[in-house]
Amino acid sequence: MATMDGDFWVFGYGSLMWRPGFEFLESGLAWVHGYHRSLCVFSHVHRGTRERPGLVLGLDYGGSCLGVAFRVRGAAREETIAYLRARELVTSVYVERNVGLRFAEGGSARALAFIVDRAHEQYAGRLSIDEMTRLVEGGVGASGDNPSYVRNTHAHLQQLDIHDPSLAEIVRRLAAREAPLAETA
Helix, strand or coil, rough: CCCCCEEEEEECCCCHHHCCCCCEEEEEHHHHHHHEEEEEEECCCCCCCCCCEEEEEEEEEEEEEEEEEEEEEEHHHHHHHHHHHHCCCCCCCEEEEEEEEEECCCCCCEEEEECCCCCCCCECCCCCCHHHHHHHHHHEEEEHHHHHHHHHHHHHHCCCCCCHHHHHHHHHHHHHHHHHHHHHC
């Protein structure tokens, strides 16, 4: 999984895993240490609004995170980074970083990742499951509804055999809240 000819790696831990939006040569499971996946960003654009924020994932400080690393052609560097910046830096809640990663199959590399900025107004920090569920349930933004984002991310994590107890609990609560609505229809 070493890069050649100027190729570079991009690390995805949320929607980038199931909807990267850029061409890549290969992908693989990889660990990033020093950061963890967290539903810790108030979404004011993609999955909510300023008036009614949704909640999306951030790569927050501490712990480790298993996600997907994508190898991108060196010739596509500028185009790919421009796309990622337009997608991830809409409100500047993330900071672009070059992080070390360790591939599940062995080996290591450096990768471009977007880390949550804890000083940004959209940083939610650690919220209770009740509060996270409430925010997710009501969020709708330019990229769609917040429950779909959480369900898609959770389903993709399950396909990769990655366990995220918080997302699993939120998906369970959303399903339980929707079940009575389906029965009355």
